[in-house]
Amino acid sequence: MAAGRASAYAIGLTGGIGSGKTTIANFFQEYGISVIDTDAIAHHLSAPDGLAIPAIRQEFGDAAIASNGAMDRNWMRGLIFSDSGAKQKLERILHPLIRQECEKAAALATSAYVIFVVPLLVESGNWRKRVNRIAVVDCLEQTQISRVIARNNLSQEQVLAIMRAQVSRDQRLAAADDIIVNESDLSAAKRQVQELHRQWMGLASAR
Numbered sequence: 001m002a003a004g005r006a007s008a009y010a011i012g013l014t015g016g017i018g019s020g021k022t023t024i025a026n027f028f029q030e031y032g033i034s035v036i037d038t039d040a041i042a043h044h045l046s047a048p049d050g051l052a053i054p055a056i057r058q059e060f061g062d063a064a065i066a067s068n069g070a071m072d073r074n075w076m077r078g079l080i081f082s083d084s085g086a087k088q089k090l091e092r093i094l095h096p097l098i099r100q101e102c103e104k105a106a107a108l109a110t111s112a113y114v115i116f117v118v119p120l121l122v123e124s125g126n127w128r129k130r131v132n133r134i135a136v137v138d139c140l141e142q143t144q145i146s147r148v149i150a151r152n153n154l155s156q157e158q159v160l161a162i163m164r165a166q167v168s169r170d171q172r173l174a175a176a177d178d179i180i181v182n183e184s185d186l187s188a189a190k191r192q193v194q195e196l197h198r199q200w201m202g203l204a205s206a207r
């Protein structure tokens, strides 16, 4: 371990696609809190010279690697679409590395608590065990759909297909210790972040 402190109080921040996880996590970062984003880490791992590239090449062959040395995302998407086992094979490579990189980042963090942003946290027993608290960013499903259509230029059907592969809003809310309602303007979300930051600072220092 790089840092000599006990592992920091850990918040798992989750929410459905387009709920506003990144937006909310950025607000916590403004308070100096270390935010560890599993999507960003996954992206890094499969970028040129990423730690996962050798294992991806070994598992799927040279065709899986683009000329710039990154995982060829389009090729992999196509494979996963036609071969149901490919997704699990890729996850078996990525998940342990994501976890390892998260732990490295958490060990280096100096803030009173750390936030892991994990889109599929409720779906993952390992992540649920790892964090001290689960915070869910919540909004109406229709709001998720509109935001993702606007951001990614996807169709309603494509967004719904992604949402169907995630736990339902009710299941996610049932797992929450804290809920951040991100339905209206950002100042309303910021006020909730301010209050949760106050609470989590208290919980982290009381341990």
Ligand code: ATP
Pocket (backbone or CB within 6 Å): 015, 016, 017, 018, 019, 020, 021, 022, 023, 024, 119, 147, 148, 151, 182, 183, 184, 185, 186, 189
């Ligand atoms: P994903 O699961 O796809 O990674 P996410 O949960 O991290 O998404 P964001 O990227 O933070 O969500 O937000 C999705 C989109 O909605 C972004 O374009 C963001 O700017 C916008 N957005 C988030 N919160 C609000 C809000 N309260 N009002 C208006 N737009 C918002």
